[in-house]
Amino acid sequence: MNARVFIALGANLGDRSASIDRAIELLALRESIELIAVSSLFETAPVGPPQPHYLNAVAEICTSDPPRKLLNSLLAIEQQLGRVRDASRRNAARTIDLDVLLYGAVVFAEHDLEIPHPRMTERAFVLRPLLELDATLTHPVTGELLVSLACAKRENDGVVLWRTRTTHLTSRQ
Secondary structure, eight states, X not given: OOEEEEEEEEEOSSSHHHHHHHHHHHHHHSTTEEEEEEOOXXXXXXXXXXXXXXXXXXEEEEEOSOXXXXXXXXXXXXXXXXXXXXXXXXXXXXXXXXXXXXETTOOEEETTEEESOTTGGGOXXXXXXXHHHOTTOBOTTTOOBHHHHHHHHOTTOOOEEXXXXXXXXXXXX
């Protein structure tokens, strides 16, 4: 079974844009992943302690990997790009962050993976690039159109378009 999946990408250390671009390249190289599209890049202030601003994007993929295997692939990419995870420092600055937002209509919860992403609807920096890819998405639990949540957060959301994506990418070109 192939699932339509949306992955959030964020970075606020080093060359943020290059880190996100490289993470996208590494995703596309995975045998079980087809990269469908990537949103524009958006810049936002950090959530949590004072630190540099983030660049954020969302990638749409199709994968045969189950959620756990996909998470392991994302964690391997983070590690390859220099991400050091410290459970005691939530929302710390990072070279790259990859999160599963939506995995088809799947609802999944384990200690280190929750789908849909539990804070997705609270974050305009996730909703804006996600809805750039598909404005018809609904929340798998509530059935609510995500665009209605994004519109409610739009006024003064602090999300600034940083770079427009001019092409949709595919991994097997």
